[in-house]
Structure formats: structure tokens, C-alpha cells
Amino acid sequence: MTMAKPNIKVKKTRSNQSSKIMFWVLALIFVCFLALIFVVKNSGSTEASAINYTDQPFIGDESAPVSIVEFGDYKCPYCKDFNKSFKPLIEKELVETGQAKFYFMNYSFINVDSTRAAKYAETVYHELGNNAYWKFHNLLYDKQPDDPSYEQIDFYTDSLLKETLKEIATDEEAAKVTDAVQKGSYDDEWDKDMSQVKEAGIESTPTILVNGKKFEGQDFNDLKEMVEKEAKEN
Known part of the structure; x- marks a missing residue:
């Protein structure tokens, strides 16, 4: 034992x-x-998506080493905030310094008038040029109501878009744009944006890409740091 x-x-x-x-x-x-x-x-978050920048509206020097893209919806209130608060900083500190150029591409998903507004904007760009496009772009966000419930209604109607168009174009130019919209002359340009949304795995607005890489930071300083890093590497 x-x-x-x-x-x-x-x-x-x-x-x-x-x-x-x-x-x-x-x-x-x-x-x-x-x-x-x-x-x-x-590794997935730093992988660059292949973005086609051809015939896309942009701000800045075409030879700038960094391309910043915003995928947005004209009905998105966060996109409105971005356009009002974030984009001016991008223009002043990144575009005007020659480090980057800034693009806007459509991800229209909130309501039927998201697509209507986007197609009008595409048509303005292709018929009247880059400067007219950005004026129209900014006005669309300026006119967006502050009440989020407006997302459920058809806000960007043909009549509102035509009135907005007259604020940045002559009667002759506005008629030219309206006619092209009715014919669907540039619908394929909107289709191209939406295809890039799918290919890049974009799921929300606004989504920002820097040289094809998704921006995951929290504020403008994070974006600036990412752009400066990309500028050094290119």
C-alpha cells in the first residue's frame, strides 16, 4: 500500500x-x-484596387503623384459633410501643394433620384467641362436637406436639377445638357462608376481611396499622412 x-x-x-x-x-x-x-x-486593407481614371472629373494637376477618389452618393448626408468640411482641406493642403489630385465617382444606391442626380452631373461634365461639373456637384450637396428623412423621398427631381443647372449654365447650355440626359447619352459613364464600385469592393459612402488603397483613418491628419507616404513612394 x-x-x-x-x-x-x-x-x-x-x-x-x-x-x-x-x-x-x-x-x-x-x-x-x-x-x-x-x-x-x-494585407487586404493595403491592397490597391485598379481604378480607371479616364474621363473622370478631378481637381488638381494631372501629373500629381497621388490620386484621391471619393465614391459618393448625392443623397448621402455623410457625403454632404465630407464635401463641406473635408474636401476643402484636401484641396488646400494636398491638391494645391501638388501632392494629389481629387476625383469624385458615383456610388448611387440610396434612392432613384441618387441615380438621376449622378447622371445629370455626368452629363454636365461631358457637355460643359470640368469647371461646370464641380460647380454643379457642389450645388447638389448645398441643396441637400438637413433632415435625414428626405432620403426616403424623390428629392432630386428633373425640375430641381434643371433649376440647379441654370445656376451654372446659360439657357443654351442647360438645354444641351437636358437633351443629352433625356437621350441617356452618358449613362455608360455612370455604369462605369458603378462597375468600379463593385470591383473595388466599395460598400458605403463616402469611401476614400488613395492610389487605389482604401483609407481607413479617422481624420484629415491620417489622410494627409497616407497621401504623403504615397507621394514619396511614387
């Missing part, structure tokens, strides 16, 4: 050791799994 005690103790010790080894093995596997998730997530 007394001889059996050491064997029991040894058996318990071995069992404890096995449990400890199993615990650390499982812990190591778990840590490796988390590391793998982090690496996959990180």
Missing part, C-alpha cells in the same frame, strides 16, 4: 504535465490563428 502511493503521485504528475503541455499547444495554435487573421486583414 505504501509503495503504491509514489506511483499514484507520479501518475498525477504526468497527467498534470500532459495537461500543461496540451494547454500551451492549444494556446500557441490560437495565437498563430489570430496572427494569421491579422496578416490577411492587413
